[in-house]
Amino acid sequence: MSQTKTQDAAQPKMLNGLMLMVAVVSAVSGLLYGYDTGIISGALLQIGDEFDTGHGMEQSIAAGILAGAVVGALACSVLSERWGRHKTILLICVVFIVGSLACSIAPSAILLAAARVLLGFAVGGATQTVPMYVAEMAPAAIRGRLVLCFQLAIGVGIVIATVVGATEKVDWRISIGAAAVPALIMLVLQLRLPESPRWLVKQGRTDDAEAVLQRVRPDGFDISAEMGEIVELEKRKKETKRSHRGWSGLRQAWVRPALIVGCGVAAFTQLSGIEMIIYYAPTILTDNGFSTTAALRVSVGLGVTYLIMMIVGLIIVDMVGRRRLTLIMVPGAAIALFVLGTLFVTGHAGKDNIPFIVTCLIVFMVFNAGGLQLMGWLTGSEIYPLAVRGAGTAAQSATLWGTNLLITLTLLTMIDTFGVGQVFWLYGLFNVAAWIFVWRLLPELTGHSLEDIERHLQDGEFSPKDFEGHAKSKPAGSTA
16 A cells, blocks of 8 residues: 555656657647647738638638548547557658648649648547557556647647748748658657557557556556556456447447547537637738738737646646636636627727737637647547547547538638627637536546546446546556
């Protein structure tokens, strides 16, 4: 018992060199996601001038990466189960490089949109595979923070993208093609990393899994309990029918609560309005009287706010708790959107009210990025049972990207049809719905090992009430 307590207390400091490299790869992939999706915000202003595009083609260019992301998330779920997480991530790195370069040399708007579909494959594949890989490698006590390195890096990528766009001096072809450099770095780092120990156990390679687990834990750390639980869980899984694994396994009644929660959270991260702000803030603001320079500077401010709140979330999520943090933050985002919509509807969106508009946008970003946005990838990496984890994370990623795609393809058209203020109100209502969804269905997963979360599902105890009173912090692999 004393040994268990000692290990548990030591876990926040158990990030050895190899585990740190895993976190860096996760961070680079998140940076690429944030940069590749965020760079289009400022680039659209240049692209529109060069190719003489209208709102319809601009939506298609912005949405191309999202269409590819849906395909990438689904395809990489299959590849990560067959090839392993490691090889799949290597493929993703290569596609990131090729896709970035293809976008940078596209001779027309149509080919640019097609190249962004290819780039989107890598983005979607990364969101499906990388957080899952990190979660399967990380100790339970710091799993949330390590997985959120991915989310934090998205913020870094967005900030870099908005700063590049705000300079108004970097050609869009150079700014988009530059993403090939971090993708190459990610490829080199991933070549040095091992396969996920949980995937190795699934393949019957227990000795290899034990060797990997030993490498990613501190010297002298006893991995026997963690290894034993992984093996035991895989043994139970193999005793189940084949129809209970992978995509078919998602149809099982006991898995359904995880699927509903995971996909619901994923959808609401997008319906909350974050992508509307990231992709189209400069377009919306310039269409409503802002100068291009002012609109791009606002975009930088929003990106910096996003990053700061990612850092804050990274620090506090394992202390405050996933569910509690989300419930605290979502109402602030909803109020900001309602106020913002009112300013536009009542005709108070002119130059005299720029400070109020910018304040509302910043406030929205504070509460959205520091709450609901943290949960999209984090819950997907830890909520699904091992037998269906690949399919579950793919379904969740596809839901997120599909919702994002729908929003991106329709937002400017909706604004043209209904008005900016009314659209802000609509997204405010989506935040209200998100709060109700989290309050009723999302359990507090903080501090629970992946195996413990799976046991709750199997026992039919996956409501918020079922997780109340349970230990907040358990050693990875503990069966106590």
